Amino acid sequence: MSKKKIAIIGASDFQNPLIVKAKDMGLETHVFAWEDGSIGERTADYFHPISITEIDEIADVCREIGVSGICSIGTDLGNITVSKVAEKLGLCANSVACVNRSTNKHLMRETFFANGDPSPWSIQVHDVSELDGRDLVYPIIVKPVDRSGSRAITRLESSDGLSDAVSSAIEVSFAKAAVVEEFFEGTEYSVEYVSWKGEHHFLALTRKFTTGAPKFIETGHIEPAVVSGELLDRVKAVISHALDGLGVEYGASHSEILINESGDIRIVEIGSRMGGDCIGSDLVELSTGIDFLRAVVDVSLGNQPDLEPCPHPGNAMIRFVFGDDDLVALERAKNEFKGAVEKVVLTNSAPHEIVDSGSRYGFFILSSVNRDELAPYLPEREA
Numbered sequence: 001m002s003k004k005k006i007a008i009i010g011a012s013d014f015q016n017p018l019i020v021k022a023k024d025m026g027l028e029t030h031v032f033a034w035e036d037g038s039i040g041e042r043t044a045d046y047f048h049p050i051s052i053t054e055i056d057e058i059a060d061v062c063r064e065i066g067v068s069g070i071c072s073i074g075t076d077l078g079n080i081t082v083s084k085v086a087e088k089l090g091l092c093a094n095s096v097a098c099v100n101r102s103t104n105k106h107l108m109r110e111t112f113f114a115n116g117d118p119s120p121w122s123i124q125v126h127d128v129s130e131l132d133g134r135d136l137v138y139p140i141i142v143k144p145v146d147r148s149g150s151r152a153i154t155r156l157e158s159s160d161g162l163s164d165a166v167s168s169a170i171e172v173s174f175a176k177a178a179v180v181e182e183f184f185e186g187t188e189y190s191v192e193y194v195s196w197k198g199e200h201h202f203l204a205l206t207r208k209f210t211t212g213a214p215k216f217i218e219t220g221h222i223e224p225a226v227v228s229g230e231l232l233d234r235v236k237a238v239i240s241h242a243l244d245g246l247g248v249e250y251g252a253s254h255s256e257i258l259i260n261e262s263g264d265i266r267i268v269e270i271g272s273r274m275g276g277d278c279i280g281s282d283l284v285e286l287s288t289g290i291d292f293l294r295a296v297v298d299v300s301l302g303n304q305p306d307l308e309p310c311p312h313p314g315n316a317m318i319r320f321v322f323g324d325d326d327l328v329a330l331e332r333a334k335n336e337f338k339g340a341v342e343k344v345v346l347t348n349s350a351p352h353e354i355v356d357s358g359s360r361y362g363f364f365i366l367s368s369v370n371r372d373e374l375a376p377y378l379p380e381r382e383a
Contacts, residue, residue, distance in 0.1 A: 111246055
């Protein structure tokens, strides 16, 4: 009996856990990406050296192969390709309109405003001159309209540096546009969901740690985040309503939010795909027992996902390597940590400036039944 075939968009380290999971599920994996030596080129059953922006070519190959599903994780660009190819082939995925709204920060903000979802005010610009005459209330955040991974994000306390910040964001944007947004002070969290036929299933609330201003590059995450039951219920209500508004019906979603000391919630952004930074691929399963990757694959095949928790450590964290302090913490964990050191990934890169998530030196993941055991290894004290 021949195996079912699945298409996976992207071959990077982000996608490799998905490739491995699909193979473990007995599927024949067909991976599409620009050929650059990425790990997925070797782990895939079949690698197709086609840029993920070549929608028609990928659709033609998938049609010829006879794939039963298509998916991607941790990348907005891959998510766009998945939706467009799935639409052409009649496969299970979110609509192209939904993915457009959830990958373009300007369209996303417009959707939130129209539906009454709590979100910072925002302006889209294609040139800094479009801000001439506007009375901006500082501090503000400047971002590319359509990128992830903390690329070209800048917080500004005044108009000093505004032109450079907008230019940098536009330069890395696919649409050559930036958003200038209100800065809302609060603790950062992400919210992980899986949707099936428009019903949204909460998986985890993640506490996020970043470098702070001006770049806000993630330094670590821990699950589950410790908040009151009342606050968690409000977070779930806010995100479920926003997912409805965006038109999310299928698969993973990753929502980033801020919560201030008064308990006010603001949605930073929502991606209709699994989050990166090992949140979906590792932390969710370690903290809940739910196989998030399997759920993504099942949904892409048109199968209702199994979202029942099973035995698990209960708490999990990731710390990213920026310098010597993080390496010292890693060595201490290897020698002294009483829980499990689940994964260590370090690059051999020469010293360089860390400007976004992709330029960090690596990470390590720890899990434990006892949450207090994780505290000494977090990049900062958990609020």
